[in-house]
Amino acid sequence: MKLLLRQIIPALFFIVFTLMSCTAESKTYPVSSPDGKIAIQFKAVKGELFYSVHKEGKQILFDSRLGFTFTKGDTFNKNFKILKTETSVFDKTWEQPWGESREVRNDYKELKIFLQETKGHKRYLNIIFRVFNDGYGFRYEFPEQPNLKDFEIAKENTEFHFAKQSNAWWIPAYKEAYYESLARYTTFSKMDTVCTPLTIETGDGKYLAIHEANLTDYAKMNLYPKDSVTLACDLSPWSNGIKVYATAPFVTPWRTMIIAENINELVTSNIMLNLNEPSEIIDMSWIKPGRYMGIWWEIHLEKYTWSSGPKHGATTTNTKAYIDFAAANGFSGVLVEGWNVGWDGDWTKNGLSLDFTKAYPDFDIKEVTDYAKSKGIELIGHHETAGMATHYQDQLDNAFGFYQGYGVHVVKTGYVNPKLDNKELHDGQFAVRHYRKVVETAAKYHIMIDNHEPVMPTGIQRTWPNLMTQEAIRGQEYDAWATDGGSPPDHTTVFPFLRGLAGPMDFTPGTFNFENPTRKDTRVRTTIAKQLALFVVVYSPLQMASDAPENYRGVRAFDFIKSVPTTWEKTVIPDAKIGDYAIFARKDRNSENWFMGCITDENARELSLNLSFLDKNATYIAHIYSDGEGANWKTNPTAVKYEEKEVNSMQIIQVALAPGGGCAIHYVKKK
Ligand code: NOJ
Numbered sequence: 113m114k115l116l117l118r119q120i121i122p123a124l125f126f127i128v129f130t131l132m133s134c135t136a137e138s139k140t141y142p143v144s145s146p147d148g149k150i151a152i153q154f155k156a157v158k159g160e161l162f163y164s165v166h167k168e169g170k171q172i173l174f175d176s177r178l179g180f181t182f183t184k185g186d187t188f189n190k191n192f193k194i195l196k197t198e199t200s201v202f203d204k205t206w207e208q209p210w211g212e213s214r215e216v217r218n219d220y221k222e223l224k225i226f227l228q229e230t231k232g233h234k235r236y237l238n239i240i241f242r243v244f245n246d247g248y249g250f251r252y253e254f255p256e257q258p259n260l261k262d263f264e265i266a267k268e269n270t271e272f273h274f275a276k277q278s279n280a281w282w283i284p285a286y287k288e289a290y291y292e293s294l295a296r297y298t299t300f301s302k303m304d305t306v307c308t309p310l311t312i313e314t315g316d317g318k319y320l321a322i323h324e325a326n327l328t329d330y331a332k333m334n335l336y337p338k339d340s341v342t343l344a345c346d347l348s349p350w351s352n353g354i355k356v357y358a359t360a361p362f363v364t365p366w367r368t369m370i371i372a373e374n375i376n377e378l379v380t381s382n383i384m385l386n387l388n389e390p391s392e393i394i395d396m397s398w399i400k401p402g403r404y405m406g407i408w409w410e411i412h413l414e415k416y417t418w419s420s421g422p423k424h425g426a427t428t429t430n431t432k433a434y435i436d437f438a439a440a441n442g443f444s445g446v447l448v449e450g451w452n453v454g455w456d457g458d459w460t461k462n463g464l465s466l467d468f469t470k471a472y473p474d475f476d477i478k479e480v481t482d483y484a485k486s487k488g489i490e491l492i493g494h495h496e497t498a499g500m501a502t503h504y505q506d507q508l509d510n511a512f513g514f515y516q517g518y519g520v521h522v523v524k525t526g527y528v529n530p531k532l533d534n535k536e537l538h539d540g541q542f543a544v545r546h547y548r549k550v551v552e553t554a555a556k557y558h559i560m561i562d563n564h565e566p567v568m569p570t571g572i573q574r575t576w577p578n579l580m581t582q583e584a585i586r587g588q589e590y591d592a593w594a595t596d597g598g599s600p601p602d603h604t605t606v607f608p609f610l611r612g613l614a615g616p617m618d619f620t621p622g623t624f625n626f627e628n629p630t631r632k633d634t635r636v637r638t639t640i641a642k643q644l645a646l647f648v649v650v651y652s653p654l655q656m657a658s659d660a661p662e663n664y665r666g667v668r669a670f671d672f673i674k675s676v677p678t679t680w681e682k683t684v685i686p687d688a689k690i691g692d693y694a695i696f697a698r699k700d701r702n703s704e705n706w707f708m709g710c711i712t713d714e715n716a717r718e719l720s721l722n723l724s725f726l727d728k729n730a731t732y733i734a735h736i737y738s739d740g741e742g743a744n745w746k747t748n749p750t751a752v753k754y755e756e757k758e759v760n761s762m763q764i765i766q767v768a769l770a771p772g773g774g775c776a777i778h779y780v781k782k783k
Contacts, residue, residue, distance in 0.1 A: 138155045138156070138157045139155060139156075139194070140153040140154065140155040141153065141154045141155065141194070141197050141223060141225060142154075142223075143199060143221050143222070143223035143241055143243050144221060144243060145220070145221065145243045145244055145245045145248075146201070146203070146219050146220065146221060146243075146244075146245055147245045149167055149168050149245065150165065150166070150167050150243055150244075150245070150247070150248060150371055151165070151166045151167075151243075152164070152165050152166075152223070152241050152243055152248055153166075154223065154225055154239070154241065155175070156192050156193070156194055156227070157175075158190075159190045159191040159192050159193065159230060160177070160179070160189060160190050160192070161177065161178040161179050161189065161192060161227070161239070162175035162176060162177060162178065163175070163176055163178060163241070163250070164176065164273075165248070165369070165371075167371055170275075171275040172274070172275060172320070172371060173272055173273055173274060173275065174273045174274070174275060174341075175273060176270075176271045176272055176273040176342075177189070177269050177270070177271040177273075178239060178252075178269065178270055178271075179237075179269040179270075180252070180265055180267065180268055180269060181265075181266045181267040181269065182263050182264055182265060182266055183264040183265075183266045183354060188229075188235065188237065189269050191229050191230045191231045191232070192227040192228065192229060192230070192237070193227065193228055193229075193230050194225060194226070194227055195226040195227065195228050195236075196226045197223060197224065197225050197226065198222075198223075198224045198226075199221065199222060199223050199224075200221070200222045200224075201220075201221050201222070202218065202219070202220055202221075202222065202242075203217070203218070203219040203220075204217075204218050204219075205217045205218070206218060206390065208385075208574075208577075209391070209396045209399055209577045210399070210400075210401040210577070210580075210653040210678070210679040211653070211679060211680065212380070212651050212680050212682075212683040212698070213380070213382075213680060213681065213682045213683055214680075214681050214682070214701060216382045216385055216386065217382070218382070218386040219244065219245065220242040220243055220244045220386070221242070221243050222240060222241065222242050222243075223240070223241045223243075224238060224239070224240045224241075225238065225239045225240075225241075226238050227239070233259035233260070234259065235257060235259050235260045236254075236255050236257045236260070237252060237253070237254060237255075238252070238253040238254075238255060239251075239252055239253070240253060242366075242387065244383055244386070246370055246371060246372060246377050246381045246383065247321075247368065247369050247370040247371045247372075247381060247383050248368070248369055248371075248383075249325055249366035249367065249368040249369075249383055249387045250366065250367055251326075251363055251364050251365065251366045251367070251387075252363070252364045253361070253362075253363045253364075254358065254360040254361060254362045254363070255360065255361055256360055256361045257360060260360045261359060261360055262357075262358070262359050263358055263359075263360070264354050264355075264356070264357055264358070265347070265354070265355045265356040265358065266354065266355060267345075267347070267355065268333070268345045268347055268355070268364070269344075269345070270333075270344070270345040270367055271338065271342055271343065271344045271345065272322060272335070272342065272343045272344075272369070273341060273342045274300070274341045274342070274343070275341075276314075276341065277299055277300050277301065277340045277341050278299070278300065278312050278313060278314050278315060278320075279297060279298065279299055279312070279313050279315070280297070280298065280299075280300060280303065280306075280310055280311060280312045280313070281295050281296070281297050281310070281311040281312075281313075281606060281609065281610050281690060281691075282295065282296055282297075282298075282303055282304075282306035282307070282310050282311075282610070283295055283296070283306065283307050283610070283611075284296075284304045284305065284306060284307070285304070285305045285306055285307045285334035285346070285348070286305060286334075286348075286537075287304070289530045289538070289565075290527075290530075290538060290564075290565045290583065290584065291307060291568055291584040291585065291611065292583075292584075292585065292586040292587070292590070293586060294586060294599065294600070294603055295603075295606045295607065295610055297691065299340070300337045300340055300341065300343065301337050301339070301340040303335075303336070303337050303343075304336070305334050305335070305336040305346055306334060306335055306336070307332075307334055307568060308322050308323040308324060308332075308333055308334070308335060308568070309321050309322065309323040309568075309610055309611065309613040309614050310322045310323070310335060310343075310610075311378070311609055311610050311613065311690070313690070317374065318371075318372060318373055318374070319370070319372040319374075319375065319377075319378040320369060320370065320371055320372070321369065321370040321372070321378060321381075321613055322335065322343070322367070322368065322369050323368050323370075323384060323570070323613060323614060324365045324366060324367055324368060324384075324570050325365060325366040325368050325383070325384040325385075325386075325387035325388055325570050325571045326365050326366055326387055326388045326389070326570060326571065326572070326575075327365040327544055327567065327568075327570040327572070328365065328544070328548065328572075329358075329362075329541065329544065329545060329548075330347075330356050330364055330365050330541060330544060331347040331348045331349065331350075331355050331356050331539065331540050331541045331544070332347070332348045332539035332540070332544070332567055332568060333345050333346075333347060333365070333367065334346045334347070334348060345367075348537045348539040348540045349537070349540060350536065350540050350541060350542060351531075351535040351536055351537075351540075355541075356541050357541065365570060366387040368383050368384060368387065370383060370613070375609070375685050375687075375688045375689075375690075376684055376685040376686075378609065378613070379608070379609065379612070379613070379683070379685050379696075380683055380684070380685070381613075384570065384571040384613070384614070384615070385571045385573075385574045387571065388570075388571040388572060388573075388574040388575050389574065389575045390574065390575065391574065391575060391576075391577055392552075392555075392575050392576060393555055393576065393577055393578065396577060398521060398558040399560060399577050399578055399580075400444070400521075400560075401580070401653035401654060401677075401678040401679040402443070402444030402445055402522075402653075402654055402655075402678060403442070403443050403444060403445075403654075403655050403656075403657060403673075403676075403678055404438070404443055404444060404445035404446060404447055404492055404522075404654060404655070404656050404657075405434055405437070405438050405443055405445075405446055405447070405656065405657050405658075405661070406434070406446060406447030406448065406449065406492065406656060406658070407425045407426050407430060407431060407434060407446075407447065407448050407449060407450070408447055408449055408620075408656075408658065409589075409592070409620075409623070409658045409659055409660060410425060410660050411425050411449060411450065412589050412592040412593060413592050413628055413629070413630060414630040414631075415629075415630075416430075416450075417450065417455075418449055418450030418455040418459060419450065419455040419456040419457075419459070420455070420456060420472045420473075420474070421456075424450070424472065424474060425449070425450055426448045426449065426450045426451035426472070426474075426475050427474040427475060428474065428475055428476045428479055428480055431446065431448050431451075431475070431480050431491075432480065432483055433661070434446045434448075434661065435480075435483060435484050435487055435489050436487070437661035437664075437665075438487075438489050439487035439488055439489050441664070441670070441674050442674050443489065443657070444489065444490065445489060445490045445491070445492040445522055445654075446484065446489055446490075446491060446492060447492035447494065447524060447656070448475075448480075448491060448492070448493075448494065449494045449496070449524075450472075450494075451471055451472060451475040451477065451494070452466065452467050452468060452469070452470060452471060452472070452494075453465075453466075453467040453470045453471070453472060454466035454467050455496075459496070459498060460498050460528050460529065461498065462498055463497055463498030463499055463500030463503060463529065464500055464503055466496055466497065466498060466500075468495055468504075468507060468510070468511035468514065469510060469511065469514040477491075477518055478518070481518040481519055481520070484519075485519060490519065490520060490521055490522065491518065491519075491520050492520070492522045492523070492524060492562075493515045493520045493522065493523040493524070493559075494523065494524050494526070495511060495523055495524070495525045495526065496525075496526040496528065497525065497526060497527055498526075498527070498528055498529050499527045499528060499529020499530075499531065499532050499533070499534070499565075500529070500532075500533060501527065501532040501533055501536075501542075501543070501546045502533050502546075504550075505546060505549055505550070508549070508550065508553045509553065512553060512554055512556070512557035512559050513557060515557070515559060516557040516558065516559065520559070521558060521559055521560055522559065522560045522561075522562060522580070522654060523554065523559050523560075523561060523562070524561075524562040524563075524564060524618075525550060525561060525562070525563050525564060526564040526565055527564065527565035527566075528564075528565060529565075532546065538565060538566070538567055539567040539568060543567050544567055547563060547566055547567055548572070550563075551563075551572070551576045551578065551579045552576065554578055555576060555578045558578075559578065560578045560579075560580045560654070561578060561579050561580060562580055562581050562582070562618050562654055563579065563581075563582040563583065564582070564583040564618065565583060565584075566582045566583060566584055567584075568584050568611075568614055569582050569584060569614040569615040569616070570614065570615075571614075571615060573615060573616070580616065580652075580653045580654045581616040581617065581618045581652040581653060581654045582615070582616065582617070582618060583617070583618050584611060584614070584617070585607060585611050585617045585618075585619055586599055586603065586607075587617075587618065587619050587620050588619055588620045588621060588623065588636060588658060589620065591623070591634060591635060591636040591637065592628060592631070592634060593631060593634060594634060597633050597634050597635070598634050598635055598636060598637050599637065600637060600713075600714065601637045601638065601712070601713045601714040601745055601771070601772035602691050602692070602713035602714060604638070604642070604646060604649065604650070604694075604711055605688075605689075605690065605691055605692055605693055605694050605711060605712065605713045606690055606691050608649055608650060608694055608696070609688070609690045609694075610690075612650070612651065616651050616652045616653055616654075617650055617651065617652055618652055618654070618656065619646070619650045619652065620656040620658040621643050621646035621647055621650060621655075621656075621657075621658065622643055622647070622656065622657035622658040622659050622673060623636040623638075623643055623658060623659050623663075624640055624643065624659050624663040624664060624667055624669070624670070624750070625659060625660075625663040626749045626750070636749075637745045637746075637772050638711075638745050638749065638772050638773070638774065639739050639743045639744070639745055639748075639749045639750075639751070639752070639770050639772055639773040639774065640669050640749060640750050640751075640752045641669070641737050641738050641739045641740075641743065641752050641753075641769075641770075641773055641774045641775055641776060642711050642712075642739075642745070642769075642772060642773050642774030643774070644669055644672045644673065644676075644709070644737050644774065644776035645708075645709035645710055645711045645774035645775060645776040646709065646711065646774070647672070647673060647676045647707075647709065647776070648676065648696050648697075648698055648707045648708060648709030648776060649694055649696045649709040649711055651680075651683075652678065653678050653679055654678065655676075655678045657673050668752070668754055669737055669752045669754070672735075672737050672776050672778060675778055676707055676776075676778075677698075677700045677701065677702070677707070679701050680698040680699060680700065680701055681698075681699040681700060681701045682698070682699050683696065683697070683698045683699075684696075684697050684698075684725045685697075686721065686722050686724075686725065687719070687720075687722070691713065692712070692713055692715070692717075693710070693711060693712045693713065693717060693719060693769070694709075694710070694711050695708065695709070695710045695719060695721065696708065696709045696710075697725050699725075703781075704727070704730075704781040705732075705778065705779055705780050705781055706725065706726060706732070706778075706779040707776070707777070707778055707779070708721065708775075708776070708777040708779070709774065709775075709776055710767060710769065710774055710775040710776075710777075711769070711773075711774040712769040712770075712771075712772070712773055712774065713772070714745075714771050714772055715771060716768070716769060716770050716771045716773065717768075717769050718766055718767070718768050718769070719766070719767050719769060719775075720764050720765075720766055721764065721765045721766070721767060721777075722764050723759055723760070723761050723762075723763050723764065723765065723779075724761050724762075725761070726759070726760065726761040726779060727761065727781065728761050730760065730761070730781055730782070731758055731759070731760050731781075731782045732758070732759050732760065732779040732780060732781050732782060733756055733757070733758060733759075733779070733780045733782060734756065734757045734758075734759045734765070734777050734778070734779050734780075735754070735756055735777065735778040735779075735780065736753075736754070736755050736756070736757060736767070736775065736776075736777050737752055737753070737754055737775065737776045737777070738752070738753050738755075738767055738768065738769075738773075738774075738775040738776075739751065739752065739753065739768065739769055739770035739773040739774070739775070740752050740753040741753070743770035743773055744770050744771050744772065744773075745770070745771055745772025745773065746771070746772070749772070751770075758782075759779065
């Protein structure tokens with residue numbers, strides 16, 4: 113009898129649940145993560161579209177709206193009926209050519225819903241949900257159909273209706289150019305219109321992060337608080353106000369949410385990468401991560417100029433000296449900015465005359481690249497466009513072909529101008545199309561891209577692995593000239609958990625000299641030990657050591673920069689508190705060694721480092737670079753202590769971080 117009841121009661125529940133969810137108006141269509149913990153339910157209520165999200169029975173999102181409004185008041189979010197649904201499962205592991213981990217498991221369950229309008233043009237729309245163990249993504253698909261061909265999106269109605277209001281880390285959309293903002297931390301209702309990634313602390317040590325994946329021919333998604341628990345999508349518009357021009361068949365980017373149990377899951381989630389297409393580049397032998405230096409920081413410090421004249425930085429002689437130093441210290445490239453004609457006067461207004469193939473007379477590109485080659489170094493090219501995207505796009509083949517002829521394999525692109533072509537946003541559909549065109553064209557010439565002033569990254573590097581790194585961050589250059597004196601020490605304890613979720617960042621750490629002779633009120637607000645730690649915490653497959661050779665010569669701490677890789681076997685975050693401190697550990701791809709970066713905000717603190725990520729039954733020599741006696745970002749940034757210790761995975765070691773300080777450790781496995 114007991115057995116019978118045990119079988120009957122769940123069956124009854126199932127029938128009641130199914131009946132409840134099958135009422136004509138609101139039948140629900142569920143899909144769950146492979147481990148069954150995250151559950152999404154889709155439903156159409158009186159023809160309007162909604163989805164909700166649970167994790168382990170706990171509501172994360174209540175019914176949240178889906179759909180579109182086209183231009184001319186044409187709504188595409190009601191009167192829908194569900195034609196059919198399809199479910200599928202997927203589980204494959206793929207390898208990244210470079211990245212924060214070698215292997216990426218792509219393991220999800222998919223639900224595809226086929227919809228049709230019941231009135232008017234009877235147009236079709238499909239929605240695809242993919243649920244992973246650490247979150248989900250969904251996208252809209254406009255299939256080929258007789259009554260929808262060319263259309264214009266005036267609004268995407270996607271919403272996130274949370275079960276409760278939480279605190280979130282964010283940067284504003286629209287207000288501060290190029291995403292070069294300091295993060296804010298507020299409740300939902302105090303948020304502006306914000307960019308994604310948006311990182312939410314749910315108050316129980318868990319995290320949610322909303323972003324998007326595979327932004328290919330669409331506008332960037334921003335979010336605004338519709339009320340204290342609902343965040344609604346706001347697409348970056350074209351200058352005429354239209355959000356997106358589309359022609360069916362057409363798909364939108366994926367809207368993604370990481371649902372993380374802890375900070376490690378938040379940072380190591382691969383949902384964004386998994387929702388991009390596999391590589392379009394088959395032969396990737398020319399795509400190589402590396403470490404570079406450049407004629408750059410000294411320009412920002414105004415010791416040199418981009419333009420010609422007595423302080424011109426990009427001279428043949430100067431570049432050769434950089435090449436000598438880079439070669440002697442195991443770097444792969446030297447960036448040179450300002451070698452090409454067009455920087456004189458206010459270069460930010462010179463977009464149409466910045467020349468991509470003509471050198472200033474004191475820079476001989478042939479001599480420089482021949483010399484670099486003889487030393488095993490490559491010149492890193494530079495295309496500053498001052499935002500004149502169309503002008504640049506018209507010359508792309510020429511410009512990349514020119515560099516290719518000189519053996520250049522990396523080009524840093526730049527778009528300093530709040531509007532592209534003086535009118536379009538950096539993250540509207542115009543910009544998205546332009547940046548993609550650049551990456552695809554660069555690939556034809558075997559050129560890797562470091563894109564400054566880009567659209568916020570969305571994982572395109574899976575498809576185009578020559579898109580190495582991007583800015584979209586308030587980089588260390590601000591510490592040379594920002595009117596507020598430079599970024600506060602807690603900036604670096606926030607952005608790895610916010611902008612960092614969108615992919616590699618060309619933050620340019622590596623300052624060893626903290627005095628700025630031209631602008632005494634600015635400085636890099638860290639210690640040297642923290643600068644070292646940033647090489648581990650901030651991921652970039654092309655990582656710049658930004659200071660001048662003279663500041664590295666003879667400094668012991670420079671050994672850490674020389675040894676730290678730029679592509680990793682795996683990454684773990686043993687501990688962090690956003691805005692206060694962060695500990696990142698990463699295993700080298702080409703050895704058994706690990707590297708660790710620990711950073712703090714303006715407060716000194718002791719951190720306990722749990723070494724359980726190291727191989728069991730192995731011993732490592734830890735080469736520890738920590739803040740020296742009396743170190744302090746303000747008064748004594750250069751005091752660094754070096755020590756070696758034998759450690760193993762059972763240990764918890766203590767490190768003391770100075771105000772604005774850090775600690776960098778290289779764990780070398782003993783044979
Ligand atoms: C802004 C970039 O972020 C910086 O790295 C570059 O030096 C200047 N533009 C000039 O292109």
